[in-house]
Amino acid sequence: MQTDTRHDQPPTGMLRYRWVGRATLYCLTATLIASGVVVFLSLLWVFTRLGDHGWLTFLLKISLAVWLVSGVVSLLILFVLHRLLIPPKEFQYEPLGDARVHVGLTAYNDEECIGDAVREFLACPQVHRVVVVENNSKDRTRAVAEEAGAHAVVTETQPGYGSCCMRAMAEAAEGADVIVLCEGDMTFLANDVKKFLAYLENCDMVLGTRATQELRAAKTQMDWLINPGNQIVAKLVQARFWGTRLTDMGCTYRVIRVEAYHRLKDRLTVKGNHFSPHMFIEALKLRMRIIEIPVVFRKRQGLSKGVGSNKIKAAKVAVSMLKLIYGA
Ligand SMILES: Nc1nc2c(ncn2[C@@H]2O[C@H](COP(=O)(O)OP(=O)(O)O)[C@@H](O)[C@H]2O)c(=O)[nH]1
Ligand SMILES: [Mg+2]
Numbered sequence: 001m002q003t004d005t006r007h008d009q010p011p012t013g014m015l016r017y018r019w020v021g022r023a024t025l026y027c028l029t030a031t032l033i034a035s036g037v038v039v040f041l042s043l044l045w046v047f048t049r050l051g052d053h054g055w056l057t058f059l060l061k062i063s064l065a066v067w068l069v070s071g072v073v074s075l076l077i078l079f080v081l082h083r084l085l086i087p088p089k090e091f092q093y094e095p096l097g098d099a100r101v102h103v104g105l106t107a108y109n110d111e112e113c114i115g116d117a118v119r120e121f122l123a124c125p126q127v128h129r130v131v132v133v134e135n136n137s138k139d140r141t142r143a144v145a146e147e148a149g150a151h152a153v154v155t156e157t158q159p160g161y162g163s164c165c166m167r168a169m170a171e172a173a174e175g176a177d178v179i180v181l182c183e184g185d186m187t188f189l190a191n192d193v194k195k196f197l198a199y200l201e202n203c204d205m206v207l208g209t210r211a212t213q214e215l216r217a218a219k220t221q222m223d224w225l226i227n228p229g230n231q232i233v234a235k236l237v238q239a240r241f242w243g244t245r246l247t248d249m250g251c252t253y254r255v256i257r258v259e260a261y262h263r264l265k266d267r268l269t270v271k272g273n274h275f276s277p278h279m280f281i282e283a284l285k286l287r288m289r290i291i292e293i294p295v296v297f298r299k300r301q302g303l304s305k306g307v308g309s310n311k312i313k314a315a316k317v318a319v320s321m322l323k324l325i326y327g328a
Helices: 011-047 054-085 114-122 141-148 161-173 190-200 226-240 258-267 275-285 311-327
Strands: 101-107 129-134 152-155 178-183 205-209 254-257 290-294
Touching (some): 011 054, 011 226, 101 114, 101 141, 114 178, 114 190, 161 275, 178 258, 226 275, 254 258, 258 275
Parallel strands (some): 205 290
Antiparallel strands (some): 178 254
16 A cells, blocks of 8 residues: 655745744753753852842842743743644655665775675665765775675765765665665664664655664763763754654664655755764755664774764764754
């Protein structure tokens, strides 16, 4: 049975969609900031002599008022305005049948892991083609990928994680019905492709999330800081695009229908490490249907070139992600 219930928003609805989303995000942010200020001023009031000063009481009253008003407005926007102004997306069911599934793997000086990653994907019965895009590697990445049996190994000369991901999808798109984007560092499990394909029957793009403890190895780059940080920032995106559940900002492993990719590709511009949310934020702006599913996440083989091992780099990437979210 095939029920095509896809209805993209007409252009007039898009403006309303954007402004209601922004209002939700800005109001919730004001509530969060005001909560922090209220707690801080209350501590000063209770534990220091500053409590004797009238100005502290005045500031406390102002911040309480901001907290209350922004909180109430946020609830009204979420539970009233959204219902009145943003029509819910229709349920979609489009079977994939015997869709051609092409995998694009990213690699950069990844000779330790790219061979195993290619072999894992080639062993998946659902996968028809595996393409490796390596980012001008100085080691044997290309040779190892070829020896492992990759159908193609392409060199992307533009440096950066985003450039590599964009090229990997462009290469995988040729002749495909479905594109799988994944890192060739063995953190992800190729066999999870079947989980992605099951959910893709109901949407345009399926994102992986590394936030599920039961599917994560004991020691990975999703540590005590990166994991909760990712989840909190993902909730900001969820506030902006209310309706789509999100828990991870940086999971490369994702699957997209080729038609959706062609609608999206010209909007993709971020070459650096914040490419991952850039891609799904642009898709959400187009009101694409996105489902996030838990995936296995293992310890990386070889050295991390991204944020995996460097908290300062992670903080910089987080700032770039926040700029994306508040500017969306
Ligand atoms: N950071 C980074 N990653 C790149 C680049 N080119 C390709 N990649 C690939 O993008 C993926 C993400 O990088 P990785 O080192 O795993 O970062 P991590 O997942 O944050 O530890 C890997 O498959 C890299 O090999 C690049 O210029 N910079
Ligand atoms: Mg990685």
